[in-house]
Amino acid sequence: MSKNFKIAAAVSGLVLLIIAGRYYALQNEKIAPVFPKFDQRAAEITPSSEFLNAKKAAEYYETEIRRKPEVAKNYIELAQVFLQESRVTGNHHRYIPAAQELLEKALSLEPEDFQAPIMKASLLLTLHQFQEAKRLAQIAILRAPYNAFSHGVLTDALIELGEYGEAVKACDKMLGIRPDLRSYARASYLRELHGDLDGAIAAMRMACDAGVTGQESRAWALYQLGMLYLQQGKADTAAFIFKGILEERPNYAYAIAGMAQVNSAKKNYAEAITLLQQAYQIVPDHGFIEQLADVYRAAGKASLADSTSQEVLKTFGQHENGGWNINREFAMFCANHDVNLAAALKRAKSEYEARPNDIGVLETHAWVLYKNGQALEAVPLIERAMKLNTSRATLSYHAGMIYFAANQREKAKTHLQRSLAENLYLHPLYVAEAQQTLSKIITTTNYAMQ
Numbered sequence: 001m002s003k004n005f006k007i008a009a010a011v012s013g014l015v016l017l018i019i020a021g022r023y024y025a026l027q028n029e030k031i032a033p034v035f036p037k038f039d040q041r042a043a044e045i046t047p048s049s050e051f052l053n054a055k056k057a058a059e060y061y062e063t064e065i066r067r068k069p070e071v072a073k074n075y076i077e078l079a080q081v082f083l084q085e086s087r088v089t090g091n092h093h094r095y096i097p098a099a100q101e102l103l104e105k106a107l108s109l110e111p112e113d114f115q116a117p118i119m120k121a122s123l124l125l126t127l128h129q130f131q132e133a134k135r136l137a138q139i140a141i142l143r144a145p146y147n148a149f150s151h152g153v154l155t156d157a158l159i160e161l162g163e164y165g166e167a168v169k170a171c172d173k174m175l176g177i178r179p180d181l182r183s184y185a186r187a188s189y190l191r192e193l194h195g196d197l198d199g200a201i202a203a204m205r206m207a208c209d210a211g212v213t214g215q216e217s218r219a220w221a222l223y224q225l226g227m228l229y230l231q232q233g234k235a236d237t238a239a240f241i242f243k244g245i246l247e248e249r250p251n252y253a254y255a256i257a258g259m260a261q262v263n264s265a266k267k268n269y270a271e272a273i274t275l276l277q278q279a280y281q282i283v284p285d286h287g288f289i290e291q292l293a294d295v296y297r298a299a300g301k302a303s304l305a306d307s308t309s310q311e312v313l314k315t316f317g318q319h320e321n322g323g324w325n326i327n328r329e330f331a332m333f334c335a336n337h338d339v340n341l342a343a344a345l346k347r348a349k350s351e352y353e354a355r356p357n358d359i360g361v362l363e364t365h366a367w368v369l370y371k372n373g374q375a376l377e378a379v380p381l382i383e384r385a386m387k388l389n390t391s392r393a394t395l396s397y398h399a400g401m402i403y404f405a406a407n408q409r410e411k412a413k414t415h416l417q418r419s420l421a422e423n424l425y426l427h428p429l430y431v432a433e434a435q436q437t438l439s440k441i442i443t444t445t446n447y448a449m450q
Contacts, residue, residue: 035062036082036098041089043282045182050215057081072110075102076119083123088216089313090253090283093322099123100323114143118150125153128325130160130355148178155186162357164193164388181210185221192228192361195389201228216252219245223254227261232389234421235262253283260291265425269299278336286315290333297337298428309337327351332364335371344368352381359385359395367398375405393422397430404437413441 022120025242037132038055040047043318047055061078068074079102097151106116118140124133132156140150151174158167173192174183184207192200204225211218227243239262245255260275272295280288289312294306312333327347334344356362358397362385369378382399403409416438424431 014111014169036094052087054081072106075106076115079103090285090346114140123155126154127323130157133157147175148176154180161355181217183209193388193390195391197391214248219249220254226258235265251282253279261426264295269295294429328364331368336369341372345372363395370402375402378402379406393424397424397434409441
């Protein structure tokens with residue numbers, strides 16, 4: 001073989017290697033995962049250290065996934081970062097689908113591990129897919145019985161499914177493993193559901209004390225504490241807490257919305273509207289514009305209430321397209337604003353069939369039946385909704401109005417009076433009708449006694 005031929009063959013081989021390398025590089029580029037870009041948070045003119053740390057963590061795990069695509073832990077960690085950013089910013093449609101894909105990949109890589117199932121269960125809670133969340137949480141607990149987070153996720157799923165006795169057991173287990181902000185907060189909610197507001201406040205105070213100043217989790221716990229005080233009619237205490245949150249964590253949307261509720265309860269509707277608009281600009285939580293629609297209607301701004309209601313329904317559609325179950329929220333909102341009542345009843349019935357023991361679902365189904373002129377059918381449902389003796393003004397109001405329409409005047413009077421005592425003034429859409437109906441009952445009773 002000639003020297004020139006050997007050189008030519010070597011050059012040809014080198015060219016083929018280069019071409020092959022480029023080909024595989026291109027193939028890898030095609031299949032390389034595409035991660036959502038971290039947008040600067042709306043409330044932060046200058047990026048906070050929390051945001052920068054989250055962004056840095058995302059970039060680290062993205063790099064690790066490209067370097068070691070076979071390691072499941074990196075997918076799980078990145079999914080956690082995305083889920084937390086979704087919670088903090090409200091940009092669910094950006095971060096949740098990415099987290100879902102990452103967790104599915106982790107499950108395929110490590111099908112017997114406990115971390116991917118429990119993270120997926122946590123994500124499914126956000127999407128209101130509670131039955132599947134329960135199943136996955138139970139699997140995770142079988143694989144790692146002493147992981148506190150797993151018991152917390154199971155607690156949440158059981159509560160939403162109306163399995164309250166089992167939820168208490170799961171929460172007790174979590175508290176026994178790790179008494180911290182997350183476990184105290186769940187204990188607080190269970191106490192609230194069972195009508196123990198003082199106990200709920202005590203547990204939530206413990207949750208706040210266990211948190212780190214300035215972190216989102218502590219701000220959320222403080223917001224819940226403020227809302228509990230509002231339920232007790234202690235508006236000034238609640239306002240003090242909300243203002244304190246804003247000192248620790250400026251522009252925290254939920255604290256701003258809390259101040260809106262304080263103003264709404266005092267009929268300072270203009271200020272409440274401004275605050276809710278501000279909160280929604282920071283975090284596009286549909287709950288804020290639902291409240292905004294309510295306040296517009298209470299303030300006599302029917303046109304703005306109607307247009308805002310349409311915006312709420314649009315956000316429900318976007319959530320549903322993203323895999324969320326919004327049956328209960330859709331049904332209750334439509335009933336409150338007297339729109340799409342037939343569709344609301346269909347959704348309320350569907351949710352009731354899926355979660356027949358959840359008191360919120362029972363309340364919603366009963367209220368939508370009432371709005372559709374079926375008060376007699378609503379009575380047994382609203383009575384089941386009150387089985388835990390939950391101290392909640394809206395529940396008492398709904399019961400009172402249903403009893404009134406069913407011609408059970410004494411029960412209507414008792415529950416409407418209770419709703420006002422439980423600070424129904426937080427709900428401007430309801431309070432005027434409660435007062436008017438109660439006045440009718442009292443006037444009619446007095447006339448009959450003469």
